[in-house]
Amino acid sequence: MYKYELHCHTSEGSRCASTTASGMIDFYKKCGYQGVVITDHFFNGNCTVPKDLPWKERVELYCKGYENAKKRGDEIGVDVFFGWEFGGDFVTLGLSPEWLAENEDLDKLTLYEYFEKIHSAGGYLIHAHPFRESPYTKALRIFPRHVDAMETINAGNTDFENSIADYLAEQYKVTKAAGSDKHSDAIKNIAAVELDFRAETLDELIDAMKNNKHTVKEYDLSENDGKIELTEHIPIKEV
Numbered sequence: 001m002y003k004y005e006l007h008c009h010t011s012e013g014s015r016c017a018s019t020t021a022s023g024m025i026d027f028y029k030k031c032g033y034q035g036v037v038i039t040d041h042f043f044n045g046n047c048t049v050p051k052d053l054p055w056k057e058r059v060e061l062y063c064k065g066y067e068n069a070k071k072r073g074d075e076i077g078v079d080v081f082f083g084w085e086f087g088g089d090f091v092t093l094g095l096s097p098e099w100l101a102e103n104e105d106l107d108k109l110t111l112y113e114y115f116e117k118i119h120s121a122g123g124y125l126i127h128a129h130p131f132r133e134s135p136y137t138k139a140l141r142i143f144p145r146h147v148d149a150m151e152t153i154n155a156g157n158t159d160f161e162n163s164i165a166d167y168l169a170e171q172y173k174v175t176k177a178a179g180s181d182k183h184s185d186a187i188k189n190i191a192a193v194e195l196d197f198r199a200e201t202l203d204e205l206i207d208a209m210k211n212n213k214h215t216v217k218e219y220d221l222s223e224n225d226g227k228i229e230l231t232e233h234i235p236i237k238e239v
C-alpha cells in the first residue's frame with residue numbers, strides 16, 4: 001500500500017510548527033510514506049506571513065513551506081503536493097498557489113462563502129479534527145453537509161474524538177479522511193490515507209477518495225536503531 005499524509009505543517013508557514021519542510025519530508029521518508037500534502041495554516045490561522053504586505057507577496061511567502069518540501073521530496077523520492085488549512089479547521093486540496101494568488105481576501109470570507117467558493121473552483125474540503133475539544137475550541141462546529149470528507153482519524157485527536165467523527169461520517173455518508181496534523185517530527189502516532197496505487201497527482205488521490213478506493217489508518221511509532229517502525233494503532237474506548 002502507498003501511504004499519504006494529507007495534513008502537515010512546516011515551520012516556514014505555520015507559527016506553531018517546529019520542524020522545517022525539509023525535515024518533515026525526511027521524517028515521512030523514514031516512515032515509508034509515498035506522498036505528503038503540505039497544509040500550512042492560512043492567513044486566518046496561525047500563519048507566519050506578515051499581514052502588512054500586498055496579497056501576492058503574502059501568498060509567495062506562504063508557499064515557502066510547500067516549495068522547500070517539494071524540493072526535498074524530489075531529491076529523496078517523496079511526492080509533495082500543495083494544500084492549505086483554512087481557519088484552523090478546513091484542509092483544502094486541489095487548488096494551486098496561482099489560484100490563491102488570484103483570490104485576494106479569501107481569508108475574509110465567512111465559512112459558508114468559503115465552502116461555496118472552493119467548490120465552485122473545483123477544490124476539495126476536508127473537515128479537520130471535527131470533534132477536537134481544546135482550550136481554543138469554544139464550541140463544536142460540524143458541517144457534515146458542506147465538506148467532501150471528514151478526518152475520522154486525526155493523529156492529534158483522542159480515540160474518543162475520532163470515534164465520534166467516524167460514527168458521524170458513517171451516518172451522513174461522508175468520505176472518511178485521515179491526517180496527522182503534524183507540527184514536528186517527534187516520534188508520535190501518525191495517520192495515513194492509503195491507496196493500492198501511486199497517485200501521480202493530487203487530483204488522482206482526490207479521485208480515489210471520491211470513489212472510496214482508499215483506506216484510513218493510524219499508526220503508533222517507535223524508533224529502533226535510527227529506524228522508525230509503524231504499528232497499527234488500537235483505539236482505546238474512553239470518553
Ligand SMILES: [Zn+2]
Binds near residue numbers: 014016017041046183
Ligand atoms: Zn498549528
Ligand SMILES: [Zn+2]
Binds near residue numbers: 128
Ligand atoms: Zn493543522
